[in-house]
Amino acid sequence: MSTIQTSLPPGAAIGEPSAWTRLKTNRNVIALWFMLPAAAFLILFLAYPLGLGVWMSFTDEKIGRAGVFVGVENYEWLWDDSIFWLSVFNTLLYTIVASAIKFAIGLYLALLLNRHMPFKAMIRAIVLIPFIVPTVLSAIAFWWIYDAQFSIISWSLIKLGLITQNINFLGDTSWARASVIIANIWRGVPFVAITLLAGLQTVSPSLYEAATLDGATSWQRFRFITYPLLTPIIAVVMTFSVLFTFTDFQLIWALTRGGPVNATHLMATLSYQRGIISGRLGEGAAIATAMIPFLMAAIAISWFGMQRRKWQQGSDQ
Amino acid sequence: MTDTALPPKTQSNATKTAAALAAGDDSEGMSYLESLPRRLITLYLPLGIILLVLLFPFYWMGLTSIKPDEQLIDMEKYNPFWVVHPTFKHISKLLFETQYPRWLWNTMYVAVGATTLSIFASVLAAYAIVRLRFKGADTVGVLIFFAYLVPPSILFIPLASVIQAYGLFDSPLSLILVYPTLLIPFSTWLLMGYFKTIPFELEECALIDGASRWQILVKIVVPLAIPGLISAFIFSFTLCWNEFIYALTFLQSTPNKTVPVAIVNEFVDGDIYKWGSLMAGALVGSLPLVILYAFFVEHYVSAMTGAVKE
Numbered sequence: 001m002s003t004i005q006t007s008l009p010p011g012a013a014i015g016e017p018s019a020w021t022r023l024k025t026n027r028n029v030i031a032l033w034f035m036l037p038a039a040a041f042l043i044l045f046l047a048y049p050l051g052l053g054v055w056m057s058f059t060d061e062k063i064g065r066a067g068v069f070v071g072v073e074n075y076e077w078l079w080d081d082s083i084f085w086l087s088v089f090n091t092l093l094y095t096i097v098a099s100a101i102k103f104a105i106g107l108y109l110a111l112l113l114n115r116h117m118p119f120k121a122m123i124r125a126i127v128l129i130p131f132i133v134p135t136v137l138s139a140i141a142f143w144w145i146y147d148a149q150f151s152i153i154s155w156s157l158i159k160l161g162l163i164t165q166n167i168n169f170l171g172d173t174s175w176a177r178a179s180v181i182i183a184n185i186w187r188g189v190p191f192v193a194i195t196l197l198a199g200l201q202t203v204s205p206s207l208y209e210a211a212t213l214d215g216a217t218s219w220q221r222f223r224f225i226t227y228p229l230l231t232p233i234i235a236v237v238m239t240f241s242v243l244f245t246f247t248d249f250q251l252i253w254a255l256t257r258g259g260p261v262n263a264t265h266l267m268a269t270l271s272y273q274r275g276i277i278s279g280r281l282g283e284g285a286a287i288a289t290a291m292i293p294f295l296m297a298a299i300a301i302s303w304f305g306m307q308r309r310k311w312q313q314g315s316d317q
Numbered sequence: 318m319t320d321t322a323l324p325p326k327t328q329s330n331a332t333k334t335a336a337a338l339a340a341g342d343d344s345e346g347m348s349y350l351e352s353l354p355r356r357l358i359t360l361y362l363p364l365g366i367i368l369l370v371l372l373f374p375f376y377w378m379g380l381t382s383i384k385p386d387e388q389l390i391d392m393e394k395y396n397p398f399w400v401v402h403p404t405f406k407h408i409s410k411l412l413f414e415t416q417y418p419r420w421l422w423n424t425m426y427v428a429v430g431a432t433t434l435s436i437f438a439s440v441l442a443a444y445a446i447v448r449l450r451f452k453g454a455d456t457v458g459v460l461i462f463f464a465y466l467v468p469p470s471i472l473f474i475p476l477a478s479v480i481q482a483y484g485l486f487d488s489p490l491s492l493i494l495v496y497p498t499l500l501i502p503f504s505t506w507l508l509m510g511y512f513k514t515i516p517f518e519l520e521e522c523a524l525i526d527g528a529s530r531w532q533i534l535v536k537i538v539v540p541l542a543i544p545g546l547i548s549a550f551i552f553s554f555t556l557c558w559n560e561f562i563y564a565l566t567f568l569q570s571t572p573n574k575t576v577p578v579a580i581v582n583e584f585v586d587g588d589i590y591k592w593g594s595l596m597a598g599a600l601v602g603s604l605p606l607v608i609l610y611a612f613f614v615e616h617y618v619s620a621m622t623g624a625v626k627e
Contacts, residue, residue, distance in 0.1 A: 030530050031451030038442035038501050041434075042464050045476065046498040050467060053475035061478075105367070112364045123368070125614045130371050132610045132617075134559040136577035137599040141374040144381060144592055152377065155392050190371065191621070198622035247468035250561035254581050268470035268562075275474045276566055288471040299466050 057286035063279035074286035083262050084287065087270040093177070094266060095246045098184045102245075103238055105185065106192025111222075113193065114200045124194070131190040139254035142183045146170050146255070170256050173263035180255055180264050184245060192237055199233035200226070235301070243298050247291065267291050375603075382407050382597035389592055407593035408601065415583070416572055417598060424575040424602075427489050427564075428557035431496035435553055436546065438497060439504035444534050446505070447512040448520065458509070465502035472498075473566045480567055487569045495567070496557050503556075504549040507620060511545030512538060548620035551613045558606055576602040 023029055057074055061067025078084045113124055130138060145152055146169035154166040169179045203226060211221050249268040252258065258265035258273060265273070267287055275284015351359075381389065383403040388395045395401060411417045442461070446454045476495060477486075485491035515538055523533045539546070564575045571583060580602065584595045610617055 027449050028451045031445040031449040031454070034441040034445035034449065034530075035451075035457065036441075037434075037438035038461075038505065041438060041494075041497045041501055042461070045479070045495050046464055046467060046472070049472045049475040049479055052479065053471060056475055056478070108363070109367055112360060112367075115360055117360065117364075123364070124618075125611075126368065127371060128614075128618070129375070129607065129610070132555060132606050133375070133603040134561075134577050134606070136559075136561050136581055137602050138374055138378075140580060140595060140599045141378040144596060145374065145377060147592075150390060150392065150592075152397055155397055186371065186374070189367075194618060195622050198618075243466060243468065247470040249470050250577070253561070253565070271470070271474065272562070272566075276477065281474055281478065285474045288474055291471050295466070295468070295471075299463070 053285050054289050054292075056282055057289040059282045061281040061285075063276075063281060067282055070282070074283050075290075077283065078286055078290070083265070084270065086262055087265040087267050087287075088290075090177070090264060091246060091266045091268075094181060094184070094248070094264075095242060098181045098188065098245050099238065099242050101181075101185050102188040102192050102241055103234075105189050107196055107234075109189060109193035110196035110200055111226075113197050124197070128190045128194055130187050131194075135187060135250045136254045138187060139183060139251050142179075142186075143170075143255055146179050171260055173260055176256055176260055176264050180252055183255065184248065184251055187251070188241060188245065192241060195237045196230065196233065199230050203229050235304075239298055239301055243295065246294060246298070378596050378600050378603075381592055382594075382600045384593065386593060407597040411594050411597045411601065415594075416579070417576075417601070419572055420574055420576045420579040421602070421605075423489050423573060424558060424577075425605075427492045427496065427575060428554050430493040431500060431557050432550055432553040434493065435497040435500035435504055436549055439501050439508055439549065440534070440539060440546070442501070443505045443508035443512055444538060447509050448538070449530070461502045461505050464498070465506065469499065469560070469562050473562050476563065477566050486567060487573055489568070489573060489575075491567045492560075492564060492575070495563055496560060499556060499560065500553040504553055507549050507552075508542065508545050511542040515541050544616065544619075547613065548616040551609065551617050552620035554609070555606055555617075 056067065058069055058071060059067030060070045060073070109127065113120075113127065117123070144150075148166060148168050148171055151166060151169060153169070154163070157163045157167075158165075167175060169175050207225050208221055211225055216224070247268055248266060249272065252264055252266055252269050253272070256264045258269045262270075267290065271284045271287035271291075273284075274287060275281050380398075380400055383405065384400045385402060385404045385406070388397075388401060445451060446458050446461075480486055480491045480495070483491075485494070519537055519541075520533050523537055528536070559577070561577050564578045565581075568574050568578060571579070574582070576598070580595065580598050584591055584598060
């Protein structure tokens with residue numbers, strides 16, 4: 001039913017079409033041409049580098065020098081490298097804490113925005129601005145807010161009498177970790193909130209009205225109506241959020257470059273440091289490749305989330 | 318068909334979200350049951366605090382970029398939350414004494430180039446997957462979805478050597494060729510959703526009238542999917558502007574840099590008076606996107622939610 005060619009008996013009255021004509025109207029051949037530009041980009045600059053990266057992680061390639069296959073030497077080296085393990089720990093901490101808080105605040109904000117209020121459209125549009133502005137540029141603003149000497153946060157807290165001297169936000173290991181996580185949350189919350197809001201808007205208000213008549217409290221309404229209906233989209237949004245947080249690079253690079261004493265080095269920034277700045281491409285590629293298993297786990301979760309959503313759609317009909 | 322009945326279809330959702338965002342939906346629901354003081358505590362207060370936190374960095378960015386230096390570093394004499402004699406010194410210094418206009422131009426050039434290429438490739442690919450239904454179309458669709466999930470952080474090292482091998486190192490052209498790998502998967506999925514909502518009958522009529530597939534695409538499908546194209550364009554443009562790690566890796570010489578890379582590398586000189594121009598740079602670099610966003614809020618939101626939901 002999708003195309004008309006198949007329903008025409010070939011060459012009924014006009015005579016057998018030439019091989020060229022048939023080729024020209026063959027769906028698979030046309031589709032090949034249509035897919036060509038996208039496929040070319042994705043194969044040349046995505047699939048091939050992905051494979052090349054895994055290969056490079058087994059070589060000792062350096063900038064300006066072709067690599068020799070060295071087996072798992074890079075990985076053995078990393079296995080004994082405490083800085084690498086510190087970066088793995090940092091990445092997991094950063095991802096788990098930031099994602100959990102982004103989810104909590106994002107969901108709360110989505111619920112607030114879903115309520116009836118004046119200037120609703122404008123408020124929703126404003127909420128998304130942190131997500132629009134390039135990460136590096138907002139990170140630069142945070143850098144200034146976190147400045148050791150002229151931090152506005154320190155100044156305000158001193159004026160309020162809560163602390164006596166400036167907080168060294170990006171110079172102290174614990175403060176630095178907390179600061180980058182807060183900056184990441186700040187940028188991620190609008191994305192989570194607006195996408196969850198889109199999910200909330202598909203929930204019919206009559207369900208809440210019915211539940212209220214049955215005597216449900218507002219917590220029960222959230223727990224037994226909102227949450228189950230929102231689960232599939234939460235799964236997808238949070239997978240994306242986890243994925244992007246896990247592979248974050250620019251926020252850290254703009255704020256701390258991995259310092260102080262590697263306390264904020266994520267796997268991505270360590271990979272850049274070793275691969276590009278120190279020039280040991282093989283080692284950098286090994287760190288990048290080590291991120292793949294984690295990403296696969298996140299993608300698997302996303303996949304099952306989608307399956308579940310399909311099942312839900314099916315039962316809706 | 319069931320297209321309009323299913324909530325998570327992109328088109329219906331996109332328009333719904335967009336309409337709700339633009340006009341405010343009329344589902345007042347049970348909100349009239351709440352008293353004003355209660356709404357004040359449960360709605361306006363938390364919302365106000367969150368909005369304040371979300372917007373403060375921008376206020377601070379803007380304020381710093383017009384503050385004279387002595388007010389920046391003397392927090393006792395002047396209230397830091399306000400500015401007494403605003404100055405445009407930082408901004409004019411930025412525009413006339415640095416290569417900032419050049420960096421802006423580079424960013425714009427790369428973003429427009431990469432976005433245009435990606436939209437072209439995505440329209441063709443999405444049409445082929447949704448409407449030509451060639452052998453293996455579903456598999457290709459899934460593969461493209463997976464391509465969306467491959468982050469730049471694991472690709473920049475091998476890509477650097479690919480770019481080197483092609484002789485494109487330190488050229489904005491390298492970014493125009495590489496960015497489509499970020500944009501095509503997303504735009505293709507978005508456009509697939511839009512194309513699915515265009516009735517088959519229109520295409521069948523055109524086929525009977527003797528139109529080729531190319532003519533159908535250009536004269537029927539694309540004009541009907543204009544909102545989708547705008548969404549894909551805006552979102553892709555923003556992504557290009559925001560991209561950092563490829564630009565940082567591939568571009569070396571100062572005049573070739575894009576705004577985010579230049580801001581991070583070129584202004585950091587240990588001078589305590591750098592903050593004014595640094596904030597001016599961040600502000601001027603963000604403004605084009607914010608202005609674009611202000612004009613196309615609905616499209617942007619439908620792109621964002623559509624891509625996640627589809």
